[in-house]
Amino acid sequence: MTILVFGETGQVARELARLDNTKCVGRDAADLVQPDACARLIAAEKPAAVINAAAYTAVDKAETEEDLATVINGEAPGAMARACADLGIPFVHISTDYVFAGDGQQPWTPDDPTGPLGAYGRSKLVGEQAVRDAGGVHAILRTSWVVSAHGNNFVKTMLRLGAERDALTIVADQIGGPTGAREIAAACHAIAGQLAADPGKSGTYHFSGDPDCSWADFARAIFETAGLTCTVTDIPSSDYPTPAARPLNSRLDCSETERRFGISRPDWKATLTHILKDIGASK
Numbered sequence: 001m002t003i004l005v006f007g008e009t010g011q012v013a014r015e016l017a018r019l020d021n022t023k024c025v026g027r028d029a030a031d032l033v034q035p036d037a038c039a040r041l042i043a044a045e046k047p048a049a050v051i052n053a054a055a056y057t058a059v060d061k062a063e064t065e066e067d068l069a070t071v072i073n074g075e076a077p078g079a080m081a082r083a084c085a086d087l088g089i090p091f092v093h094i095s096t097d098y099v100f101a102g103d104g105q106q107p108w109t110p111d112d113p114t115g116p117l118g119a120y121g122r123s124k125l126v127g128e129q130a131v132r133d134a135g136g137v138h139a140i141l142r143t144s145w146v147v148s149a150h151g152n153n154f155v156k157t158m159l160r161l162g163a164e165r166d167a168l169t170i171v172a173d174q175i176g177g178p179t180g181a182r183e184i185a186a187a188c189h190a191i192a193g194q195l196a197a198d199p200g201k202s203g204t205y206h207f208s209g210d211p212d213c214s215w216a217d218f219a220r221a222i223f224e225t226a227g228l229t230c231t232v233t234d235i236p237s238s239d240y241p242t243p244a245a246r247p248l249n250s251r252l253d254c255s256e257t258e259r260r261f262g263i264s265r266p267d268w269k270a271t272l273t274h275i276l277k278d279i280g281a282s283k
């Protein structure tokens with residue numbers, strides 16, 4: 001029994017590669033710019049399940065490349081989901097908090113109305129709907145603020161900047177749950193197995209690290225855990241202009257994921273500890 005994983009170099013894909021029975025395919029074997037080729041690969045491989053961990057994740061760049069982002073994040077997952085539905089196998093797709101507009105203070109439930117603020121979020125929303133429309137056994141797992149020892153992420157950025165500077169200004173009005181790529185990979189793997197046993201669990205779910213915090217709080221915790229001296233000053237998002245607007249409220253209500261799959265929110269302080277150990281940046 002093989003779980004076919006789209007993605008090889010990405011944060012979550014690298015963690016999936018470490019798990020049992022996974023076969024990760026990179027851009028050379030499956031370019032998401034060609035959705036039909038992704039579908040043909042699934043049909044040829046006939047895996048027991050498919051997890052899509054590949055995506056266009058450059059939030060700001062997507063503003064000027066929305067067509068490309070929409071093929072990769074929208075059309076390709078749709079083609080994968082249809083190929084899985086044809087084979088009668090589960091499809092696990094990863095989505096994002098950036099499908100929400102980010103107003104209010106309440107954690108978003110899976111059924112809450114979406115309203116992406118930028119091109120990346122819109123392209124991911126297209127993917128979600130295409131996966132549902134395929135009509136097969138599926139889970140869409142929305143996560144947020146992904147961090148790991150590999151690739152581009154906020155922890156790596158802070159370690160680099162924190163070593164160079166005595167002080168940083170970090171946005172404090174965006175609130176969400178930092179989530180370890182390792183924990184997301186484990187959740188996707190477990191969900192694929194549970195969907196195979198019980199297709200009735202199909203649906204959209206949330207999974208983010210606990211507790212919710214601001215990027216500024218998270219930066220302070222990174223410096224504290226790494227033993228770096230760098231003062232973090234809270235700023236509003238309006239003082240950190242970016243091409244794409246980010247949601248202010250990225251809190252995800254993960255209770256259905258816990259209830260249906262028995263998977264609870266991972267403690268991000270523990271995630272931070274294992275990431276810094278892997279990087280060799282613990283104090």
Ligand SMILES: NC(=O)C1=CN([C@@H]2O[C@H](COP(=O)(O)OP(=O)(O)OC[C@H]3O[C@@H](n4cnc5c(N)ncnc54)[C@H](OP(=O)(O)O)[C@@H]3O)[C@@H](O)[C@H]2O)C=CC1
Pocket residue numbers: 007008009010011012013026027030031032033052053054055056057072094095096097124143144145146147151152181
């Ligand atoms: N990063 C984050 O903070 C968040 C991510 N997510 C979602 O989680 C999932 C995993 O994200 P993450 O691991 O961080 O992603 P990364 O940005 O670390 O990696 C993206 C992966 O997608 C691959 N990819 C991009 N374009 C293509 C393409 N045209 N064909 C084939 N492969 C491609 C990349 O391959 P290559 O190296 O060849 O470019 C890489 O393996 C995604 O669905 C993302 O939207 C959700 C919330 C937060």
Ligand SMILES: Cc1cn([C@H]2C[C@H](O)[C@@H](COP(=O)(O)OP(=O)(O)O[C@H]3O[C@@H](C)C(=O)[C@@H](O)[C@H]3O)O2)c(=O)[nH]c1=O
Pocket residue numbers: 057058059096097098143144145146153154157168169170171174215240246
């Ligand atoms: C480097 C830096 C960033 N920031 C802010 C900008 C931003 O609001 C926040 C995080 O920066 P990032 O560039 O990591 O954010 P971003 O790339 O938008 O992260 C997002 O990626 C996509 C793929 C997702 O799906 C989301 O869940 C989310 O993780 O920190 C500062 O305030 N000061 C700084 O010095």
Ligand SMILES: [Mg+2]
Pocket residue numbers: 016017018019020021022023
């Ligand atoms: Mg493996």
